[in-house]
Structures are given as structure tokens and as C-alpha cells.
Amino acid sequence: xHRVTLTQYLxxxxxxxxxxxxxxxxxxxxxxxxxxxxxxxxxxxPLAGVGDAVGTHNVQGEAQKKLDVIANExxxxxxxxxxxxxxxxxxxxATPYTIPHRYPKGGFLLVMDxxxxxxxxxxxxxxxxxxxxxxxxxGVTEPDEKAFLQPGVKQVAxxxxxxxxxxxxxxxxGNGVVGFTLDREMGSFLMTQERIVIPEDTQExxxxxxxxxxxxxxxxxxxxxxxxxxxxxxxxxxNMRWVASMVADVYRILSRGGIFxxxxxxxxxxxxxxxxxxxxxxxxxxxxxxxxxTNGRQRILEIxxxxxxxxxxxILGSKNEVECVTRYHLQA
Ligand code: F6P
Numbered sequence: 001x002h003r004v005t006l007t008q009y010l011x012x013x014x015x016x017x018x019x020x021x022x023x024x025x026x027x028x029x030x031x032x033x034x035x036x037x038x039x040x041x042x043x044x045x046p047l048a049g050v051g052d053a054v055g056t057h058n059v060q061g062e063a064q065k066k067l068d069v070i071a072n073e074x075x076x077x078x079x080x081x082x083x084x085x086x087x088x089x090x091x092x093x094a095t096p097y098t099i100p101h102r103y104p105k106g107g108f109l110l111v112m113d114x115x116x117x118x119x120x121x122x123x124x125x126x127x128x129x130x131x132x133x134x135x136x137x138x139g140v141t142e143p144d145e146k147a148f149l150q151p152g153v154k155q156v157a158x159x160x161x162x163x164x165x166x167x168x169x170x171x172x173x174g175n176g177v178v179g180f181t182l183d184r185e186m187g188s189f190l191m192t193q194e195r196i197v198i199p200e201d202t203q204e205x206x207x208x209x210x211x212x213x214x215x216x217x218x219x220x221x222x223x224x225x226x227x228x229x230x231x232x233x234x235x236x237x238x239n240m241r242w243v244a245s246m247v248a249d250v251y252r253i254l255s256r257g258g259i260f261x262x263x264x265x266x267x268x269x270x271x272x273x274x275x276x277x278x279x280x281x282x283x284x285x286x287x288x289x290x291x292x293x294t295n296g297r298q299r300i301l302e303i304x305x306x307x308x309x310x311x312x313x314x315i316l317g318s319k320n321e322v323e324c325v326t327r328y329h330l331q332a
Contacts, residue, residue: 003190006032006180019173023106027084032189034078035129035161038071042163051122059094059309065121071114085110086136087143091277109134113277117245126164128247132281133157145308152280152301162247172288198291199257202318204239206249207261214265218328250282259321264313271313275305279312292322296329
């Protein structure tokens with residue numbers, strides 16, 4: 001069976017829709033190549049000590065695993081020399097990484113979470129890489145933090161890789177969402193989902209229920225109504241899933257629908273997930289797949305970031321459910 005490769009897809013997007021310039025194609029192909037290298041490293045598991053702590057902490061105060069550091073290095077090294085980027089930032093770096101002077105500079109900014117869900121590494125559960133691409137503001141030659149502080153609606157591309165039983169790459173360049181699976185023998189990403197669409201309705205929710213005592217009333221109301229099942233106000237039974245790897249939870253929602261919530265609560269006043277490299281790319285992808293993404297009160301993609309590592313409450317997935325939780329927040 002002939003399958004479309006990532007390169008073919010990107011060239012067709014350029015030819016047919018003018019969506020992907022050669023510079024953006026290079027950027028996405030380099031990220032895909034880096035994801036292959038990370039996938040290979042993840043698959044070595046305990047043989048390579050992937051889940052071992054390295055004794056350092058990232059800017060969020062989270063203990064870094066060996067593979068957090070490796071994944072960040074792989075992405076930085078792969079992306080610094082190609083001439084397509086002006087700067088990059090990552091969960092693992094306190095400040096933006098500007099392209100060294102020995103390399104040419106390009107017009108894009110890359111924002112990334114090199115290894116999302118890395119607390120799952122020790123237990124052989126899926127982890128992933130999330131990325132978001134912004135344009136470097138006009139006239140800025142040495143991009144600092146300010147250059148990155150653009151709302152999610154400004155993203156030109158976003159995607160993520162899930163390193164699970166198969167390695168899957170999900171991508172949007174603003175023209176729908178496609179999924180590729182890594183063919184390990186060929187070494188290429190082949191299209192396996194041509195147009196991902198999230199069903200508007202769902203009977204599956206994902207939330208870390210151990211935080212229930214800290215939830216705000218609208219979230220508590222929504223989950224209580226789901227738990228009440230057929231005889232409750234929603235009139236249907238719900239199922240629950242929580243992988244605790246955002247990449248895996250969002251991939252499930254893209255595949256069969258569902259709602260994912262890491263809302264702001266009494267413990268995480270600003271939410272737990274990061275706006276720039278988790279919430280924004282995932283919200284762009286989810287909206288492009290026909291779903292919705294809010295912080296309970298506002299569309300995530302319209303939030304003006306104030307800081308690189310800012311956190312935000314996240315409610316995303318099947319449109320009708322996200323709208324229901326958002327309505328409960330606005331009524332409260
Ligand atoms: O931000 C990292 C992350 O691991 C996400 O991938 C995931 O959704 C969440 O944190 C899991 O949080 P918790 O440990 O509260 O289940």
C-alpha cells in the first residue's frame with residue numbers, strides 16, 4: 001500500500017495551499033528527525049537508564065531525568081544550524097536559546113517541551129515531544145523573552161510525537177490535523193491519519209481525580225454530573241481515563257473523542273500545565289481537529305502570555321463537553 005510520507009505531505013501543502021514555505025518544511029523535517037532520535041533513545045528503556053534522575057532541576061523545580069536532558073540536547077543540536085530559526089525556548093531551559101553567530105538565522109521561533117510526561121519513563125508508559133512554531137517579530141534580530149510572548153493564535157504550526165507502542169507524529173500547519181506513524185525499517189514517518197476529526201460528543205473524561213478536593217465549583221459540578229451517569233442530569237454513563245502523559249491523553253482524544261482537564265484549582269492557582277509549550281500547541285491541534293480548548297473562561301489561543309514558563313488551566317477536547325464546562329464556569 002502506498003502511503004504519503006511527511007515530506008510529500010509538506011510539499012503538497014505548499015503546492016496546493018501555499019501553507020508551508022521551504023523554510024518551514026525544513027524546520028518540521030528537522031523536528032521529525034530529532035523525534036526519531038528521541039524515540040530510539042526512549043525505546044532503550046532501563047538498558048540506557050532513561051528514567052534515571054540526573055540530580056538537576058529545570059526552571060519549574062522539577063527533577064530532570066536523563067532523557068529530559070538528552071531530548072533537549074537532540075532538539076537544540078538538530079535545529080541550531082539549519083538557518084530556519086531565530087531562537088528557541090524549551091521547558092528545560094530558563095531563558096531563550098539564541099542561534100549561535102556561526103550559523104545563519106531564520107524567521108521562526110521554536111517553542112518545545114522536549115519530553116512531556118517524563119515522570120512516566122520509569123514505568124514504561126508513553127511520553128512525547130510537543131512543539132509550536134511562531135514567527136520572529138519583524139525587525140527583531142536578537143529575540144529575547146518578549147519576542148516569544150505571542151498568543152497561540154499566532155502559531156504557524158504545532159505538533160507532537162508520542163513514543164508509545166508505535167511512534168506517532170501529529171501535525172497541523174493550520175490546515176487540519178494529520179497523523180504519521182514511524183516506519184522503523186524505512187526510517188520515515190508515513191501518513192496513517194489523513195484528516196483527524198474529534199467527535200463533538202463524548203462519554204469519556206480525563207482528569208487527575210486525586211485533586212478533587214481542590215477543584216473549583218464548576219469543575220466539581222461537571223465531574224459530579226458525569227459520575228452520576230444515566231440517571232443523573234447528563235442522562236448517560238461516562239468512562240474515565242488518565243494516562244498522566246498529556247501527549248497520550250490528547251492523542252486518545254484526537255483518535256476517539258473525550259475531554260481532558262487540568263483546571264486551575266486551590267493548589268495550582270494558575271493551573272498546572274504550561275501555556276506556551278503544552279497548552280498552546282495542543283489547543284491549536286485540537287481546534288484544527290474540530291474540538292475546543294479553554295481555560296474555563298476564555299479560549300486558550302487568545303490568552304496573551306506574560307512569561308515564558310507561565311501556567312494555565314486547560315480544558316480541551318470534544319466541543320460540546322468543553323463548551324458545557326466553560327458554560328458552568330461563566331455561570332458561576
Ligand atoms: O506537565 C507534564 C505532565 O506530565 C503532563 O504530561 C500530564 O498531563 C500531567 O503532567 C500529569 O499530571 P499529574 O502528575 O498530576 O497526573
